[in-house]
Amino acid sequence: MIELLPHIVNGLTLGLLFALIALGFTLIVGVMEVINLAHGSLFALGAYFALATIGGDWFASTEFGIWWLGLPIGTRYATALAVGPLLAAASGMAIELCLRPTYGKAPLYGLLLTFGAALVVEEVIRLVWGTGEQNLSVPQAINGAFLMGGLIFSKYKFFAAAFALAAIALVWVFLERTPYGAIIKAGSHDSEMVRALGYDLSKLRLLVFGFGAALAGLAGIILAPIWGLRPHIGLDVVIPAFLIIVIGGVGSFWGAVLAALLVGMSVGITGAYAPAWSMMSMYLLLIAVVGFRARGLLGRKSALEN
Amino acid sequence: MSNSRISRRALLGTAAAAGGLTAFAGPWKHNRVWAQATDKPIRIGITSDASGQYANSGASDRRGMMMAISEVNDRGGVLGRKIEVTHIDTETTPATGSRVAERLISREDCGFLVGAVSSGVANAISQVAQRNGVIYLNTNSSSPTESGKNCHRVKFVWDGNGTNFAKAAVRNSIDAYGGKVLLLTNDYVWGHDTAKSTRALVEQYGGEIVDEILIPQGTRDFSAALLKIQQDNPAVVAAAVGGDDQIALRQQVAQLGMGAKPAWINNQQDWPDVYGLPLDNLFGVFGTTWYYGLDLPGVKEFVERYQAMYPDTSMRVPGNVFYNGYMATSELLKAIERAGSTNNIAIIKELEGHVMPAAERMQHDDAVIDPLTHQVQQSIYLATANDEPRDENDMFKILTQSSPQDVRDEGALEACKLESYEDTPTFDA
Numbered sequence: 001m002i003e004l005l006p007h008i009v010n011g012l013t014l015g016l017l018f019a020l021i022a023l024g025f026t027l028i029v030g031v032m033e034v035i036n037l038a039h040g041s042l043f044a045l046g047a048y049f050a051l052a053t054i055g056g057d058w059f060a061s062t063e064f065g066i067w068w069l070g071l072p073i074g075t076r077y078a079t080a081l082a083v084g085p086l087l088a089a090a091s092g093m094a095i096e097l098c099l100r101p102t103y104g105k106a107p108l109y110g111l112l113l114t115f116g117a118a119l120v121v122e123e124v125i126r127l128v129w130g131t132g133e134q135n136l137s138v139p140q141a142i143n144g145a146f147l148m149g150g151l152i153f154s155k156y157k158f159f160a161a162a163f164a165l166a167a168i169a170l171v172w173v174f175l176e177r178t179p180y181g182a183i184i185k186a187g188s189h190d191s192e193m194v195r196a197l198g199y200d201l202s203k204l205r206l207l208v209f210g211f212g213a214a215l216a217g218l219a220g221i222i223l224a225p226i227w228g229l230r231p232h233i234g235l236d237v238v239i240p241a242f243l244i245i246v247i248g249g250v251g252s253f254w255g256a257v258l259a260a261l262l263v264g265m266s267v268g269i270t271g272a273y274a275p276a277w278s279m280m281s282m283y284l285l286l287i288a289v290v291g292f293r294a295r296g297l298l299g300r301k302s303a304l305e306n
Numbered sequence: 307m308s309n310s311r312i313s314r315r316a317l318l319g320t321a322a323a324a325g326g327l328t329a330f331a332g333p334w335k336h337n338r339v340w341a342q343a344t345d346k347p348i349r350i351g352i353t354s355d356a357s358g359q360y361a362n363s364g365a366s367d368r369r370g371m372m373m374a375i376s377e378v379n380d381r382g383g384v385l386g387r388k389i390e391v392t393h394i395d396t397e398t399t400p401a402t403g404s405r406v407a408e409r410l411i412s413r414e415d416c417g418f419l420v421g422a423v424s425s426g427v428a429n430a431i432s433q434v435a436q437r438n439g440v441i442y443l444n445t446n447s448s449s450p451t452e453s454g455k456n457c458h459r460v461k462f463v464w465d466g467n468g469t470n471f472a473k474a475a476v477r478n479s480i481d482a483y484g485g486k487v488l489l490l491t492n493d494y495v496w497g498h499d500t501a502k503s504t505r506a507l508v509e510q511y512g513g514e515i516v517d518e519i520l521i522p523q524g525t526r527d528f529s530a531a532l533l534k535i536q537q538d539n540p541a542v543v544a545a546a547v548g549g550d551d552q553i554a555l556r557q558q559v560a561q562l563g564m565g566a567k568p569a570w571i572n573n574q575q576d577w578p579d580v581y582g583l584p585l586d587n588l589f590g591v592f593g594t595t596w597y598y599g600l601d602l603p604g605v606k607e608f609v610e611r612y613q614a615m616y617p618d619t620s621m622r623v624p625g626n627v628f629y630n631g632y633m634a635t636s637e638l639l640k641a642i643e644r645a646g647s648t649n650n651i652a653i654i655k656e657l658e659g660h661v662m663p664a665a666e667r668m669q670h671d672d673a674v675i676d677p678l679t680h681q682v683q684q685s686i687y688l689a690t691a692n693d694e695p696r697d698e699n700d701m702f703k704i705l706t707q708s709s710p711q712d713v714r715d716e717g718a719l720e721a722c723k724l725e726s727y728e729d730t731p732t733f734d735a
Contacts, residue, residue, distance in 0.1 A: 130620035271530025
């Protein structure tokens, strides 16, 4: 059991990171019923915007650049945590504007459009930042390692997990305790009624897509120092995010969080004791959950089940 | 009487059928004539990965091939014929590799296939190539099986393989750090074959394998494996993890400060996987076939030609993957010239046993294409992170060099059974 404990802790931290990845995805699916295949590209874009903000190579020779690069890495990193998601949100909103003609049509149109958007974003990243591996710097305070129970753990991994936990809590507060959150939730439940009450549904969708994209970008900034940063990093994100929302129940906030923790635990523990099965364990979990409960762990009951 | 008359419909039908046949026979006949003419371009199909785990290395591989082809075309081509290329992404996926090879041969009229980083993909491509008699150059995949049990008469393997690199590294590491070795193995053909070679060598030199951790392709979080390594407490970790997986592994090991203890042997280190990373990510010792910092004639000019051809590439100096892509393509075109024909059997015979002088290959030893396995036997270098770099590109410090005979893969020699010339379809490109 003592041998297992570090792997349980590791699985939980991994689960929180998966939850951060899935948060924006589940929000967009829940409210807009659009499977956003560009989620991974927005994830990558957020990290690349953060890279540009922290590194500042493109304005390094200007007076502002010299001043900026003279600031401590902590200040630049904190700024990047705001700038990256904001620019990812703007990019997400641009995708949503392109999506509008597909509303009310077969879901395949939206799926194809977001798939195309993912390819475009990835190519733009290649053109702007190149194809090679990039390194997103983090402040020294959260870098390095620490000893716990005679084992070395990454400080950054725990920072990232704590950050993910805070982000989950803030998103929950936003959705549950603010009037904006109430409108978003209402929009996911009955968009026609929201429109009938006088809310601008187009604006709501634009903001939700932007919010989901910002969360994807934020996840990208947090995960890039662990997973590395390359133009196609988004591909590594879409499949786990999709699995998590299906396991948790499409559109369910806590379902996604619970599913992410389960996926993290299964990947973390099999990674230690049956490593060849660690990636496969996600899919086995999906089969097990959907096999017994088609709507996912906390998904809403379908009208067909009544 | 009326029954014997040809109706208008029958006439039109016959005319349409005749037209169709003419249209079919016409181009076919035209192509036959064209094939004999000297102005028909020689078409090479590039089968490098542009997406998936080895997308980055695939791009470097492709740049190497393109530079070799560009240089030859600038000199007027081969046998008076220009070289044309078609590239299709093999997606680091064996099934896609098969489809791409089929398409390049049957629809794009390619007489040669070049390129691979993933051994699984290379194996899939080479099966299609052998069926069609099309010469295939496996430029950069380094599973021992590629020149062992999966060898083919049409396939030539240009990179050092897992056994070559393990031979160069394992004994030194056991002597220096002790015999408790843990294998960290990418869960596909190259990882398994390299781990198998490493295991045999460790046991041969009196060491012990304490555990083997399999890493599925596409793994991005190595924390579970790294915790397990700490619990197993080996003296040496022999890692056969490649591509993007390896990049993520390196970053996470560096974050934990585990790069120095245990000692790491990273079987082979492809340049595109580490270029631009912080130096602390480049822990352990690793093998390579070439480095731009080798103090040998021709290296400087080669780097200058690379920089002139690719002024906008973020990778400012060529690495081993580019080098292999360049050398393989260049030697293929020279073999066509020597053969004086594009007949596949004639070219295969030119390549088999061909000795490439060290000066031409910018290595320390002459290299030879083994006629029994079709693998290039060449110098193998052992390197580590350079703590005194001349500039930001100078990331490797070469520790030792091994001559081809010292690191020869005897296992591949035993396992390889090349098809006979008679069993290989004759093909004229």
